[in-house]
Amino acid sequence: MSKEQEVPQPNAENPEELSNKFKVTEPKKWAAGIPAVLKAFEDILEETGATRGMGALLKMNQKGGFDCSSCAWPDPDDDRSPIAEYCENGAKALAEEATTKKLTAEFFAQNSIADLAKLDDMHIGKKGRIAQPVYLPKGGTHYQPVTWDWAFKKIAEHLNTLDSPNEAAFYTSGRTSNEASFLYQLFVREYGTNNMPDCSNMCHESTSVGLAESIGIGKGTVTLEDIHDTDLLIIMGQNPGTNHPRMLTALRKAKEKDAKIIAINPLKEAGLMAFKDPQTVRGFVGTSVQLADLYLQVKINGDMALLKAIELLLYQAEMKTPDEVFDHKFIQESTVNYEQFVEHIQQYKVEDLAKACGVPVAQIREAADMIAHKKRIIVCWAMGITQQKNGVDTVKEIVNLVLLKGSIGKPGSGLCPVRGHSNVQGNRTMMIWDKPKPAQLAAIKEVYGFDPPKEHGFDVVESIQAMHDGRLQVFFAMGGNFLSATPDTTFTAEAMRKTKLTVNISTKLNRGHLITGEESIILPTFARSDKDVINGVPQIVSCENSMGVVQQSKGVLDPVSDDLMSESFIVCNLAKAVLGSKSVVPWDRYMESYDNIRDDIEKVIPGFEEYNKQIRKPGGFYLPNAPRAGKFETPDWGGKAAFNIAGLPKHEPKADEYYLTTIRSHDQFNTTIYGMEDRYRGIHNERRVIFMNPADIAKAGFKAGDKVDISSHYDGIERVARLFIIVAYDIPERNTAVYYPEGNVLIPLSSAADKSNTPTSKLVFVKIRKHEAN
Template identity: 45%
Template sequence: MQRSDFEGRPGDDLGRGAPGVAARGRGPNRPGGFSQVDDVGPSAGWGAARSVTRVIARTGEPVRGPLAITKMNHENGGFDCPGCAWPDDRKGLHLDICENGIKHVTWEMTRKKTGREFFAAHTVTELLDWPDYALEEQGRLIEPMAYDEATDMYVPISWPDAFALVGQTLRGLDSPDQAAFYTSGRLNNEATFLYQLWVREFGTNNLPDCSNMCHEASGRALQAALGTGKGTCDINDWDAADLLIVMGVNAASNAPRMLTTLAKAHRRGAQIIHINPLIEAAARRTIVPHEFAAMATFRSTPTGSRNVQVVVGGDLALLRGVAKAILERAEKDPAVLDVDFIERHTSGFTSYRDLVRAADWSELVRQSGVSESEIREVAACYMAVDRTIISWCLGVTQQDHGVDTVHEILNLLLLRGNIGREGAGPSPVRGHSNVQGNRTCGIDHRPPSDFLDALDEVCGISAPREHGLDTIGTIKAMLDERVKVFVAMGGNFVLAAPDTDATSAALRNTELTVQVSTKLNRSHLVHGRKALILPCLGRTEKDTQATGEQGVSVEDAMSEVHLSYGMRKPPSEMLRSECSIVAGMAQATLPDSKTPWVWYVEDYDRIRDTMARVLPGFEDFNRRVREARGFRITQPAREREFHTESGRAEFHSSELPDVMPPQGMLVLSTMRSHDQWNTTVYSDDDRYRGVKNLRTLLFMNRKDMDERGLAEFDLIDITSHARDGSTRSVYGYRVIAYGISPGSVAGYMPELNILCGLDDYSRQSDQPLMKHQLVTVTRSPGR
C-alpha cells in the first residue's frame, strides 16, 4: 500500500512525507484551524470582489493589477485572459472578466522575483519540503537555471548554453522517440506551431498534452460522429437557445464568465438544466460583476431552472433514459423526432433506436441514480423546445466510458435535429485558455495524415507517421527508460498527472527535464539527472522582437481566434518569449535545418503566413486575426457537412456500462476548489462549497457517512482500488457532509491524484480516471 505525501492533520506544519510531492500544510497567510460555512450565497458578486481584493493586495499590485483588469479580453490592444477558454463577449464588453481570471493575471504580475539569489540559498531537497503555495509565492522566474548535482542546487546558465544542452542531449539519443514534448493549455498558437514543427522535424510524434487528461474523450467522439473534434456552437448560439443542458461543469470555478451567459439565458426565459453529482453554487444564482446596479443592490439572477443529481458515472444512463422517453413518445407522435434530418443527414439510427427501446427502465434508474419520473421530466423539457445546446466538461470525460457518454450526448441532439442550426448543438467547455488552439495547431500524438502531408509540403520536412505517446504512455515510457528526455511547455506536470508517486519516479528516471515556466512549481524539483528551468514571458507582458512588438493568437472553446498583446514591461530582460525559446531549442537540436527559426521569431506574421498554408480555416490568417474580435474557424459540421466515412452524422450504439461500485465501496471524483486554478491554489478556502482553511477533505452524502459510523469532521483514511489490484491511500482527511449523490464522494486535486494508478485509464480515450475511482473510506485509527 502506498503512503500518500499528503498525509497529516489539516493545518499542521509541513512534514516531509514520502519521496515525490511535498504535503500542503500551513504556509504564508494560512492560519490554523478550519470550518464550514452553511450559507455560501450566490456565485460571483461581492464574494468574488472581496476574494479578488485579497489576491491583489497579497501580490502587491494595488495599481497595476486593477489597470490590467481593464485590458483583459479587450479587442483594442488588450490581452487574452490566460485562464479559461470561455469566448470573449462579441459586442466588445469592456469588463468581460471574472474572479479567477483576475487572480490569474495578478498572480502573474507579482513584483516578487525568483532568481539566482533564491536558488543559491536553497537546495532542491530543502525546497521539496515547501508547500506548493509557498513555491509559487516566491514570484516570477527571471533567468534560466540549470541543476547542479554536486550541490543539489539550481545555478544560472546562459541561454546559448541552455539551448546547447538541450540540443546535445537530444542529438545523443538512439532515437527521437526517446524524447517526449509536453504542452499545457497556455501555449499560444504561434509557439504551438513552431513547437510541433521542431518536434516533427526532429522525428517523433511524442506530443503529450493536457487534453490527454481532460477532453480527449470529447474529441474522439465528436470526430467519429460529426467529422470534427470540436463543438459546433458559438456564443451567439448560447444567446439563442431555448434549453441549455450543462453536464459535469462547475461554471463558477471552471468557466466563470459562463455565469453571465446563464443569467442572460434565464432572464429571456430559456430553461437551464444542470446535471452533476453535486449541486454547485453556479447552478443556483449569480450576481454579474459588470452589472453595477445588481452589485449595488445585491440582486442576484438564477443560473438554473433544474438540478439533476446523477451518481458519478451515471450520465450515460440518464441520457439513454431521456432518449427512451422520447422514442416512446414518438410511437404516438412522430413529430417529436426530426425525421427529415435523421433520414437526410444521419446513419445508424435504426440500430440505436432498437438498443434504446430494449433498455430496461429499472436498470437506467439504478445506473443513473435518478428516478424514472425525473428522467421523463428532463425528456419533456427537451421535447417542448425547438433549440437545445448540450454542454459538458470533465465530469463527463474523465470516466471509463467517457467517449460513449459524449456519443450519447450527440445521439440525443441528433434525434431532434439539434445540430447545424442556430441555438443548438454540442458545446464542450474547455478548461485552459488555448488548449483547443494547441490541438488545432498541431499538438497531437495521433496526427491526421492530411495535416502531416500539408506540413511536409509547406515546411519542407518529412514528418513521422507513426503515432506517438500520450500522457499516460509517456509516464510509463519514462519509468521503463524508453523516454530519456522530457520537455514541458508550461504546466505543472507532476501535480497534474495521475499517480503522483509513479509520475515523480518517472521524471527522476530521465537524463534531462526541461521546464518552460513563469513561476517556480513542484515539477522543477522533481526532475531528471540534468534539468533546466527556462523562464518565459507571461501573456500580460510585451513581447518585443526585431521588427517590434508582437501579438500572439489563441483559440477559445468555440473556435474563435483573436490576437493578444501584452501591456506591461517584463520583470526581467532575461525573459524570452515562448516562440523564441522554442526556436532556440530547435536550432540547437537541428543545426542543419532549413527551417528559418530566427526569421520566424523576428516577426510572428511570418509564422502566421506559414500556418495559413498548412492549417484548414486559417487562410488569410494575418488579415483576419486583426479584424475586430478576430475570426471563427470554419466548422463544416455546423453547415451539416459531416466529414465522416459515410458523409453523415453517426448515431453510436454502445452498451450501458455498470457504474455501481462493489459492496462497501464508493466512487471518487476529484475536482478543484473554488480558490484554485488547475494546480495553482490561491488559498485553502472553497467559498462556494462553504469550506474555510481546509483542503484535505472528502465530501460525502450523509447516508454514506451514517453507514460507516462517521460524524462531520471525523478523521478518515481513503484507499483507492486499482484495476491491477494495487491500492493507494491517503490518511487523516476530514469528512464533510454535503449534497452529493449517495455512493459518490468528491475531493480536491492535485492532492488526491495520487489515488489514481497509471493503469486506471479509459480504454476508450486513454484518459486517466480522475473522476471514477473506486475507494473505501474508513475512520482513521487512533484519531
C-alpha cells in the same frame, strides 16, 4: 545522500498536519456577486500593486488587449464590458502571473529543492516569477543560474546523443500561443518524433475522439450568440461558477430570453443554481438570477444511464405523437444508424435506468418533458463526462440526443464542450498531437521539404509509462505542472526521476521543478500579460477559444526581468542548437517577426487564410466548422452524423468501497492554487477534505470532522492519500469527492478511458478508514 533520499515524494499527498483554522460553513446557493469582486481586487493588489494590476485588468480580454491565461470561455463578439471583461478567477490568474515577486539567483542559492518540496503546491507557486534560466546538476541540491546559450547547448547535447528521437517527449500545456505551438510541433517533428503529450490528453480527449467519430470534427458546434438565443441548455459534468465563471453571464442572458436550464451534476454547485452578476445593477445590490430550472443530482458516472432514460422517454412520446418530438426530416437526410439506435434503446426500462443513474423517475420525466417540444437545444459538458472509462461513448450519447432533436447546424442549437485551459483547443489546431493525420504531415512536407515521422507518438499516459520503464530519457515541458496534473502521482514521480534530463518552460515555480530527472533545467518565459517586443516592435500572438474563435493577444506589462525569453524564441533557439545546419526551417526569419510565423501557418493549416489580416480584426475570426453549417465531414458515414450504440458502464465496487471523483476548489485553476478558500462549498482554510453523504458517514461509524485516510486498490497496488477531514455534503450516497491534485495519488495510471486514453480522474473506487499517524 542521493537526491531521491533528500527530496521526498510530493509532500502534498502525505502531509503530517492540517490547518488549525479549518472551518466549514453552509454552502452558497448562488455564485459571484460582490464577494467575487472584492476577492479579485484583493489578489491583484497583494501581488501586483494598484497601478500595475488594475491597469492590466482593464486590458484583459479586450479587443486589442491580452487574452486571459485562465479558461477558454469565449469573449463576446460585440458588447464587451469596458471595465470588467473578466471574472474572479481570471483576476486571480492575472495576479499570479503579473506579480512583482521574482526568484533570483539568491533565492535558489538559499532554497534547496528538498526544502521547497516540503511546501504545499500553493506556497510553492506563491514564491514569484522565475527571473533567469537555472540548472540543477546531477546529484545537485540547488538550482543555479546559467546563460541561455549554455542551457540550449546542454539540452542539445542530451537530445543529440539519444539512440533515437523517440527517447524524448515534448509536453504542452494549454497556455501556449498558436504561434509557439506551431513552432514547437515543427521542431519536434523535424527532430524526428511524434511524442507530443499534451494537456488535452488529460481532459477533453474523449470529446475530441467522440465528436470526430460522430460528426466529423473534434470541436463544439455553437457560438456564444447561440447560447444567448437558445430555448434549452443542458449542462452536464461541469461547474461553471468555479471553472468558467464568465459562462454565468451567458447563462443569465439566455434566461432573460426565457431559456430553460437543466443542470446535471453529482454535487449541488452554487454556479448552477443562481448568479448575482456584479456588472448589473440587480446583481450589484444582491439580487440573483435563478439558473437551473431542474437540477438532476446524478450519481458519479451515471450520465450515460440518465441520457438513455431521457431518450427512451422521448421515444415513447414520439410514438404517441409522431413527428412532434423527433426531427425525422433531419434524421433521414443527415444521419445514419437511427434504426439500430431505436432498437437498442427499447431494450431498457426507465425504472432500471433511473436506478442506475440515481435520479428519481419523476425528475427524469420532467427533464424529458422539457426537452420534448424544444427545437433549439444546446448541451454543454466538461470533465465530469470526459474523465471516465466510458467518456467517449458518453460524449457520443450526448450527440445521440442532439441528433434525435435535429438540434445541430441551426441557430441556438448544438454541442458545446467547454474547454479548460485558454488555448488548449488552439494547441491541437496547431497540430500539437501524438496522432497526426496523414494530410497534416503531407502539408508540412510540402511547405518545408522534410519528411515528418508518421508513426504515432506517446500521449500523457504512455509517456509516463515509457519514462518509468526507461524508454524515455528526456522530458521537455512547454508550460504546465505535469507532475501535479497527472494521475498516480507517486508512480509519475518515480517515472520522472528515471529520466536523464527534465526541462520546463515556465513562468513560476511548481512541484514539477522539484521532482526531476538526473539533471533539470528551467527556462523562464513571458506571461500572457507581458510585453513582447522585437526590434522595437510590439508583437501579437493568437489563441483559439472553446467556440473556434481565433483572436490576437498583446501583452501590456513590463516583464519582471530582462532575462526572460518568449516561448517562440525559446523554440527557435532550441531548434537551431539541436538541429543546426541540418534544419530546413527558417528559424531566424521567425524571430524577426511573428507575422512571419503566421504567414507559414497559413500555408500549412486550413482555415487560416490571410491570417495576419484576419487576426488584426477586432475580435478575431471564426475557424471553419462544418457541423455548425449542418454539414458532416465523416468519410466513414458518407457525410452524415452517426448515432452510436453503447451499453451502460458496469461498476462493481466492493461493499466497503465508495465512488470518488476529483474536483477543483473555487480558489484554484487546474493545478494552480490561489488560496485555501472554497467559499461556494463552505470550506475555509483547508484543502484536504473529503465530501461524503451524511448517511454514509453515519453508516460507516464516522462523524463530520473525523480525520481519515483514503485508499484505492488497483493492479494489486494500494495507493493511499493520508489525512483528510470528513465534510458532510449534499452528494449521492456512496459518492465522495476530493480536490485535486491532492487526490491524484489515488488514480491508477492503468485506469484510462477507452479510445481516448484519458485518465479516469472522475471515478476511482476507494476505501476510507480512520487516519493512522506515522
